[in-house]
Amino acid sequence: MSTYSLQVRQAVPSVDPVVVSYASGYIQHVSNNTEDSVTAQLIDIPEEMFFINKLLIEAGGIEAKVNELTNKLIEVLGEKLRENTAKLELTGDKSKRLLDINLLQQNNSKRDINSSLALLSASNDIEHTGRKMESRVDKKKLEKQERKIAKKVAKRNNKFVQYEASKLLNESNGDDYDSFFLKINPIDFGSGAGKSKDIKLDNFDLYVGEGQRILSDASLTLAYGRRYGLVGQNGIGKSTLLRALSRRELNVPKHISILHVEQEIRGDDTSAIQSVLDADVWRKNLLGEEQKIADRITEIEKLRAEFDEESLEVRKLDNEREDLEKHSQEVTEKLSEMESDKAESRAAAILYGLGFTKETQNDATKSFSGGWRMRLSLARALFCKPDLLLLDEPSNMLDVPSITYLAKYLQTYEATVLVVSHDRAFLNEVATDIIHQHSERLDYYRGSNFDNFYATREERIKNQRREYENQMAYRKHLQAFIDKFRYNAAKSSEAQSRIKKLEKLPLLEAPEDDKVVTFKFPDPDNLSAPILQMSEVSFGYTPDKILLKNVDMDIQMDSRIAFCGGNGTGKTTLLKLLMENLSPLSGLISRNGRLRIGYFAQHHVDSMDLNLSAVSWMSQKFPGKSDEEYRRHLGSFGITGTLGLQKMELLSGGQKSRVAFAALCLNQPHILILDEPSNHLDTQGLDALAEALNNFKGGVLMVSHDVSIIDKVCNEIWVSEDALVRRFPGDIHAYKKHILELADASGVVRRH
Incomplete structure (x- = not known):
């Protein structure tokens, strides 16, 4: 084994021996070229080692170890090249070169083991230490490895996308x-x-x-x-x-x-x-271009008057105007196609x-x-x-x-x-x-809305599970017969027949199960009425601009209220009044003296220290429990395992929301006041939240845009419009129908 082969094997012990043999032979070949009078002046050590680096990583090497190896080789071979270049005169027969660097670099992007071996003139032998050594490579294994690596390289080069950061509507500039x-x-x-x-x-x-x-x-x-x-x-x-x-x-x-x-x-x-x-931007640029063309044509008309009608200058100006008018027609047609006049x-x-x-x-x-x-x-x-x-x-x-x-x-x-x-x-x-x-894949459900998709997927998973379980049972039955009669002379032919059947069975994978997410809000102790009431409450940030007028609302332990309305109509303001973060201009807000409220803010992340773990943050925010108790509590909201110990900045938006839900109920609230609780939660999280709210023994008041969760949880719809808050006579679907009727009456939806 050559020195380079040993170094490669030590760096990437898990890589196929065929690749190790090829890589070490290639490195040895590059090393030999540093001593050749012709190739020494052309060789690019970093470029050659980059190829080896990529090859070994593609073949399954650990990136850090491969990088360490190639950096070391660049240093050693670079020093060898500098020493040899100082000694060598730039003479020699180019036809005898073992490696044409220019050709190698030209084909680098498409190179595989086959083409590289051909360029090395080593289809039968690999050059090692200056003498010809018969290759001991298994050609079938080599071809298999070539196809495998070529496929990976092609995929990397042509089909690979690595997203770092992209903002379309707003670049950093x-x-x-x-x-x-x-x-x-x-x-x-x-x-x-x-x-x-x-x-x-x-x-x-x-x-x-x-x-x-x-x-x-x-x-x-x-x-x-x-x-x-x-x-x-x-x-x-x-x-x-x-x-x-x-x-x-x-x-x-x-x-x-x-x-x-x-x-x-x-x-x-x-x-x-x-x-x-x-x-x-198309319309904006085309309008600007249209104006520039019109200005230039006007300028041409003025310039023509300064020259004789038969002069060369006039012919040039006429040609320019003809081109401008042709392009102006294209611009006008494009603007017309875009219906620019209706913009x-x-x-x-x-x-x-x-x-x-x-x-x-x-x-x-x-x-x-x-x-x-x-x-x-x-x-x-x-x-x-x-x-x-x-x-x-x-x-x-x-x-x-x-x-x-x-x-x-x-x-x-x-x-x-x-x-x-x-x-x-x-x-x-x-x-x-x-x-x-x-x-890591995309599955298509054509002609399906979400409900159809969900039902179809559930049925598909049931069928896959049934097929998988049936095959496992059949495999077990065949295997039991084979194990029992394999060495029985009378039954050996039947055992062999079952072995063949077993080998021909397609390999089925167990259908994946979605991660089960559960939320659980603790049951509060009982309170006697009234719990939380607003009587004739009015509020405005300035007395001359009233946002809420004469609001009467009663929230009980069994309330399930959804508060709807357009943005800016005072929904969040009403929640802040109930939380006593704001004081009304007039009217009365009465609360039971023992009432505890759990508040979920729409921008809950702003109140979190994302440099802390969920456990550390909760222990600072709500002290008095052990880390194990905090972890157990987080687990009841889907933050399981090590998630509770990671910095919260590493959690997804939905996971941060789950931490916020876990925190809001540490004081065992009687009433949950939720401002846009569905944001960032995925389907499993939304299902878990809806089920937990339905099982909660206290009252719920939520501001939400999610029709599904409102429909599942709430039995009262309250609407804020024109400074008035009133109970809507119907469910959330009736409210949506009411909105569409208003939009159709104004012609807004139709005018596009």
């Missing part, structure tokens, strides 16, 4: 939005005419962060005009897939325009409606549907809160009408009226929509198909 938009979506003057806008991406891998794979050999198919709901557990990589699509890190055809809504816009002095108009009315209708009044549409974007800026991002995307619209949890920052409007709008959206959401009611209304992301 927000001023460069226009150029970024045009980079992702170049203006198409007809080259895409007649081309299919279906998207089909086959056999790709997708990674996030430090090599964490979220999709393996996956295929994504999006038919133009369909609306896809992308579902899966928290942390599975759904948002990463959307971001990779939005940046064309996955190979989406250039003639398909893309827009991604994932965060709020940056606030400045631009008005809301102008911000929406500016989002359509302002369409932008105003979209904003109005998302809750912006005619007055607030002219307010500066910097005057809006985060939730309203998120709506602006959504309005900008809807206004642009991209061929592929990507939405990431659009309902998280919207109220019930706005979600209802958005769902209605998307139902008539003519292009492709891919939306990540855990809102079942929203997906039931919007989705024509469901894509389930799990286990």
